[in-house]
Amino acid sequence: MPWATRGLRVVTTGYPHTPDDYGGSFRAAVSPLPGARWEPDMAQVCPTGAITEHDGVPRLDHGRCIVCGRCVRRFPRAFRSDAAVETAALLRDALVVPPLRETDEALARVRAALARRVRRLRRSVHIRHVDAGSDGTEEWEIAALLNPVYDVHRLGIFFTASPRHADILLVTGAGSAGMLRPLRITVEATAAPFVVVACGTDAISGGLLGRGYATRGGVSEELAVDVWIPGSPPSPFSILHGLLLALGRFPKGGPA
Amino acid sequence: MSAAVRIEPLDTPEALVAIVAARVAEGARLAALFVAGSSRRPMLTAAVAARAELALLTAPLEAAAYPALSPLVPAAAYYERAIHDLHGIAASGVVLNPLILPLPEGAERPRPGSGSSPAPVEPDEHTLPVHVTGEGTFTLPYGPVRSGVFETIEYLVENAGEEILHLWVRPFYKHRGVAKAFEHRTIDDGVLLAERVEGVASVAHAVAYCHAVETAAGIEVPQQGAWLRVLYAELERAANHLDVIVRLCEAAGLAVANARFAWHKERVLRLLAALTGSRFGRATVVPGGVAGAPQLAPSDAARRIGELAAAVSADVIELMRTESFLDRLWGTGVVTPEEARAHGALGPVGRGSAVAEDVRRTRAYGAYAWGAAPEPRLHHDGDAHARLRVRVGELEDALALASQAVDEARAGRGGVRVEVPEGVSGRACGWAEAPHGEVLYFIGLEDGRIHDCYPRSASFHNLPLLPAAFKGDVLTDFAFIEASFGLSPAGVVV
Ligand code: SF4
Numbered sequence: 019m020p021w022a023t024r025g026l027r028v029v030t031t032g033y034p035h036t037p038d039d040y041g042g043s044f045r046a047a048v049s050p051l052p053g054a055r056w057e058p059d060m061a062q063v064c065p066t067g068a069i070t071e072h073d074g075v076p077r078l079d080h081g082r083c084i085v086c087g088r089c090v091r092r093f094p095r096a097f098r099s100d101a102a103v104e105t106a107a108l109l110r111d112a113l114v115v116p117p118l119r120e121t122d123e124a125l126a127r128v129r130a131a132l133a134r135r136v137r138r139l140r141r142s143v144h145i146r147h148v149d150a151g152s153d154g155t156e157e158w159e160i161a162a163l164l165n166p167v168y169d170v171h172r173l174g175i176f177f178t179a180s181p182r183h184a185d186i187l188l189v190t191g192a193g194s195a196g197m198l199r200p201l202r203i204t205v206e207a208t209a210a211p212f213v214v215v216a217c218g219t220d221a222i223s224g225g226l227l228g229r230g231y232a233t234r235g236g237v238s239e240e241l242a243v244d245v246w247i248p249g250s251p252p253s254p255f256s257i258l259h260g261l262l263l264a265l266g267r268f269p270k271g272g273p274a
Numbered sequence: 275m276s277a278a279v280r281i282e283p284l285d286t287p288e289a290l291v292a293i294v295a296a297r298v299a300e301g302a303r304l305a306a307l308f309v310a311g312s313s314r315r316p317m318l319t320a321a322v323a324a325r326a327e328l329a330l331l332t333a334p335l336e337a338a339a340y341p342a343l344s345p346l347v348p349a350a351a352y353y354e355r356a357i358h359d360l361h362g363i364a365a366s367g368v369v370l371n372p373l374i375l376p377l378p379e380g381a382e383r384p385r386p387g388s389g390s391s392p393a394p395v396e397p398d399e400h401t402l403p404v405h406v407t408g409e410g411t412f413t414l415p416y417g418p419v420r421s422g423v424f425e426t427i428e429y430l431v432e433n434a435g436e437e438i439l440h441l442w443v444r445p446f447y448k449h450r451g452v453a454k455a456f457e458h459r460t461i462d463d464g465v466l467l468a469e470r471v472e473g474v475a476s477v478a479h480a481v482a483y484c485h486a487v488e489t490a491a492g493i494e495v496p497q498q499g500a501w502l503r504v505l506y507a508e509l510e511r512a513a514n515h516l517d518v519i520v521r522l523c524e525a526a527g528l529a530v531a532n533a534r535f536a537w538h539k540e541r542v543l544r545l546l547a548a549l550t551g552s553r554f555g556r557a558t559v560v561p562g563g564v565a566g567a568p569q570l571a572p573s574d575a576a577r578r579i580g581e582l583a584a585a586v587s588a589d590v591i592e593l594m595r596t597e598s599f600l601d602r603l604w605g606t607g608v609v610t611p612e613e614a615r616a617h618g619a620l621g622p623v624g625r626g627s628a629v630a631e632d633v634r635r636t637r638a639y640g641a642y643a644w645g646a647a648p649e650p651r652l653h654h655d656g657d658a659h660a661r662l663r664v665r666v667g668e669l670e671d672a673l674a675l676a677s678q679a680v681d682e683a684r685a686g687r688g689g690v691r692v693e694v695p696e697g698v699s700g701r702a703c704g705w706a707e708a709p710h711g712e713v714l715y716f717i718g719l720e721d722g723r724i725h726d727c728y729p730r731s732a733s734f735h736n737l738p739l740l741p742a743a744f745k746g747d748v749l750t751d752f753a754f755i756e757a758s759f760g761l762s763p764a765g766v767v768v
Contacts, residue, residue, distance in 0.1 A: 020592055021530040044547035065463045086466055086557040091565070099551070148419050149426040151448045153473030154764040155554055158517070161423040162543075165536035179421030196375075196397040196447040197426060200418045226467050231384050231392040232375070232451035251473070253553060 030169045033255060034262055041255045045085055047100040047248065049115055050076045054096035063092045066219075066226055072116070080105065080113040081222040084250035106247040106260030108132065110238070113222070113248055132244060133266045135211040139185050142174040143265060146184035146208065150201050150237050151194025155251040156218045160188065162254040175261060181207040186264060188257075189241065190217045192224040193234035201240055213264045215245040217257060222246055278637045279489075279703050282331045287318045287340035290333040294320045295346035297329070303618030303631070306735070307343065307353035309335065309361050310701075311387020311457075311718055311726025316361065321703070321714065321730075323618070326637055330703060330716075335363060342368040349617045352738050359446075360453075361385050374449050374767045376401040386453035387718075387726035397446060405442060410434055416752075418447045425763040429756075436748040441741040449767040456717075456727035461487055461561050461694060464724050468715070469556050471729050472765030474517070477503075477510040478708030479715075479729065480559035485639055486704030486715045487561040491695055496688025499563030500641040505575075505679035506546065506555040506564075507706065508672040513542040514709030514760065515622075515665040515672070516586075519593070521757035522662065526599045531589070538586050545570075545578050563691030572684045576677055583673040590666050603659035607743040607755030610656050617739055620732040621711020622668065623759060626653050626660035634707045641682070642707075646675060658758035665760075697722045708732055710760060731765030 031038045056071045063069070068082035069089060076096055078089075089097040108128045111118045147160055163170045164177070178184055181204050191197065216237055219225040224235035234240070247260035284290050298304055302324035310319040310332065318340055320331045333340075342365035343350040354365040355373035362383040364370060376397050377383065384392040405413055417428035428444040452471050456464055468483035469476040481503055488495065495503070516539035523532035543553040549568040550558040558565050568575065593599065609619065614627035624631050633639070634647035651667035653660035699722075704715045711732030718725040740759050747755060 021528065021596070024530060024534065024589070024592065040544060044553065045551040065459075065466055084466065085552075087551065088557070147423045149424070149448065151450050152425065152764065153470040154425050154762045155473035155476070157423050157425050158474060158543075159553075162536070162540060164423075165540050166533045167537060167540050177423060181419075191426075191448065192450060194448045194450050195395050196449055197418070199399075200426075200447065204419055226463075226470055227450055227452070227455050230451040230455050231395050232449050234394075250470075250556070251554070 030172065031167055033258065034267070038255065041103045043101060044253070045087060045099045045101065046103045046253060046256060047080055047105050048078065048083055048085055048087060048090055048097055049100050050078050051096055051098055057093065057096070060089065060093060060096070063089050066223075066228070075116070078115050080115070080248040081110060081219065081246060082225070083248060084219055084225050103253060103255035104259045105249060105252065105256045106245055106263050108245060108263060110222075110243070110246055113246055129266070132213065132264070136185070136213060136265050139265060142176060143185050144176050144178040144183050145186045145188050145261070146178055146181050146204070147188045147190070148201060148204055149190050150197040150221070151191035151233060152218065152220060156190035156220070159251045159254050159257060160190070160217065163258060168254050168258060170258065182209055184208050184212060186213045186215055186261065187241070188215045188217050189237050190221050191237070192220040192227045193237045193240060195232045195234065198234070198240060201237070205241065213244045214241050215247060215260055215264055216243045217247050217260065218252055219248050219250045222248060225250055278327055280327060280329045282329055284331055284333040287333045287335060290318055290320055290331050291341050291343045291346070293331060294322055294343060297322050297324065298347045304347050304349045305618065305712070306714055306730045307350050307357070308716070308728045308730070309357055309363060309387065310716060310728060316363065316388065319716070323636070328637060328703065338362065339364045339366045341366055344368055349738070352734070359383070371403050372401050372446065374446050376446055384451060384454055386457070387728070392454070397449070402444065405430060405432065411439060418444070427763040427766075431749070431752065433749060438744045438747050438749060438752065441744050443737060443741060445737070445763055445766045448763055452768045453728055456724045459724050461698065461719065461722055461724070464727065465560055466557065468729065469554070471768055472708070472731050472733060472762045473554065474514060474762050475510060475708040475710060475713065475731075475765065477506045477555045477559060478706045478713050481507060481640070482704045482706035482713045482715045483717070483729070484559055484561045484704065485706065486702045486717045487694065487698070487719070489704060490700040490702035490717070490719050491561075491698045493562060493692050493694060495563045495640060496686070496690065496692060497641075498683050498686035498688060499690040501679045501683035501686050502564045502568065502690060503559055504641045504646060505676050505683060506550065506558060508676040508679065509542055509546050510555060511672040511709040512669055512676070513539055513546070515669045516542065518665055518757055518760045519662070522603070522658075522754060523599070525753035525757055526602055528596070528599055531593055531596070531599070534589050538582065538589070541582055545575070545582070549575060560691065561694045563689070565691070567690060572680050576680045579673055579677045579680065583670070583677070586669060586673065590669070594666065600659060602751075602754055603662055603758070604657060606658040606747060606751045607758055608655070608657045608745055609739050609743050611654060613739065613742060614656065618735070619739055620735055621707070621709070622661050622664040623736050623739060624711065625650055625664045627656035628652055628654045631712065632707055633705050633712045637705065639705065641679070646678065648675060658754050661758045710762065710765070711736065729768055731762070731768065733761040733763075733765035734768065737761060737766055
């Protein structure tokens with residue numbers, strides 16, 4: 019059996035228990051630098067309207083950012099690329115930097131409520147993926163979680179074909195009109211309690227497509243989203259971070 | 275480059291249909307049929323490819339109908355359905371079942387290119403035909419929400435016992451209105467959207483879009499930039515071909531091979547990320563060239579490509595010796611060379627059925643025009659096995675070419691980018707050979723902004739060949755046939 023002898027001479031990542039070098043080697047997000055001052059051209063440089071002004075400083079919404087890096091190239095002293103892969107959040111507002119309002123208290127409440135719902139998911143967790151109008155890249159990055167590098171089975175995470183057995187709905191895409199009904203049917207078929215994860219900037223806000231005649235600006239009007247994973251697409255590490263956040267396996271609860 | 279495109283304005287759709295049919299009868303291939311934008315009147319546009327030339331025939335549409343082309347050129351059928359879905363303009367004399375946007379009779383159509391601002395649509399499944407099946411046959415729906423991590427698409431599989439009698443494809447679920455979404459954007463924003471038309475071929479779509487813009491602007495990408503585009507495009511091709519191999523191994527339950535090829539694919543994406551900052555090479559190809567020099571030293575890039583090529587090739591040799599696996603592919607999902615030629619099949623689907631079309635050679639663009647394009651990997655059997663052999667051959671070629679591109683880019687002159695002049699106007703067409711085959715972009719620019727844009731993916735063009743490939747295949751062949759086509763639903767329902 020030649021394949022059996024070949025095996026897998028590859029190293030599975032130790033993430034999240036130990037940091038992964040590769041995880042920090044590409045552009046996972048873009049953020050305003052502390053002390054950055056607002057300039058009127060900043061709004062124009064962003065293709066998705068992710069950058070707005072707030073008390074004389076630029077504010078960046080990761081939920082709209084497609085990580086094109088254009089703001090960094092144009093205003094290198096105001097924005098920087100961020101390699102940290104832990105980009106997911108439990109509150110939509112927490113994706114905005116600097117924050118819209120004090121999110122700490124709300125975050126604590128949300129986390130406690132989520133913890134009650136996922137309490138029974140100690141060992142193994144089943145995920146149902148639904149594509150609600152993605153560009154196809156999110157599916158590659160989700161599928162990568164099964165490759166030997168990320169190998170999420172080691173964390174007790176599995177994908178399931180049946181919504182009845184799903185603990186997590188992992189939803190991608192800008193909310194295409196044609197998927198609204200299938201999405202509703204999937205939600206109705208899923209046994210409560212379950213957690214909804216919006217995977218990717220498209221799922222959060224519609225991304226570059228935003229709202230159009232055929233897209234609903236993401237899936238959050240259709241579904242009560244619990245975890246938000248920005249990125250266009252988010253990398254497998256960011257998706258994994260979002261899933262672990264959903265399961266309360268990250269004590270600190272993600273980025274500010 | 276623009277010399278390869280010839281514009282032929284005609285007075286009526288009748289003339290257009292007659293000329294296209296005559297050219298196809300002489301051996302040309304229908305590359306696209308669509309309605310191009312003009313605020314005043316829609317123009318029926320056909321792209322006809324013959325050897326090194328792409329002819330664009332246009333005719334004003336004065337009525338809500340035009341004579342159908344598909345009875346003469348069957349490859350036009352899905353285009354006619356898409357035109358009806360988007361514009362409400364009908365090809366007369368044929369049945370136009372909804373394909374990419376099922377809307378009830380009389381509903382407002384989005385009409386991309388017309389300057390309209392359509393209200394949100396509600397796709398209506400009741401407008402789709404009900405497939406009545408005979409005694410002893412069943413229709414199984416696969417999708418739209420599918421088991422496993424797949425893009426949304428629905429297949430209705432009519433079968434009698436094990437044998438598949440017919441397949442219907444319903445891709446409309448993820449229609450996102452992308453053509454309309456291009457309108458009014460700046461040239462620079464447009465490329466970011468092109469990357470999201472069919473995300474797994476971000477680089478190819480960006481190159482095709484930029485090629486159109488550069489043609490309209492009359493600029494030429496400098497050497498170094500042109501070679502870097504080849505580098506990223508070939509790595510993208512490698513990743514996509516590996517993805518197909520992974521899915522075939524998965525269908526066969528070949529766990530170790532599956533894991534190993536998935537790891538190779540991951541390595542390609544990591545290399546792209548190291549070079550460009552994005553695992554899909556996004557925000558890298560820009561009008562005029564590429565955004566910047568690679569973030570990885572050429573010597574490191576060359577070393578990593580070399581290691582990858584060696585590792586991939588060892589596993590490919592083993593895979594192509596694994597009889598139990600190849601057994602599932604031999605004679606499975608056959609597209610005959612005649613069918614492929616008549617349809618103008620693109621990419622590996624075409625090359626697996628002896629159709630040599632590859633725009634890196636037939637209408638060579640960028641650095642491919644400098645002798646870089648590899649010989650087409652042609653096979654004649656037209657089955658899933660032939661398509662696999664095309665892909666493993668191209669995988670080897672892609673990595674070799676990526677390695678050459680690293681060297682050439684290092685030596686190349688002229689920088690990575692030229693400025694696009696401000697306020698470009700005009701109409702132009704651009705293309706690229708994506709991993710799935712020829713991608714076309716037809717754009718109209720007005721004062722530096724996009725007036726209209728019609729992207730045509732190879733996934734869309736090849737789609738009708740998928741149902742045609744089920745010839746006595748059984749249910750357990752389904753996953754192999756689907757994977758061997760390697761279509762991206764996002765690219766299908768633009
Ligand atoms: S990276 Fe691009 S999308 Fe994100 S904020 Fe900057 S300009 Fe906007």
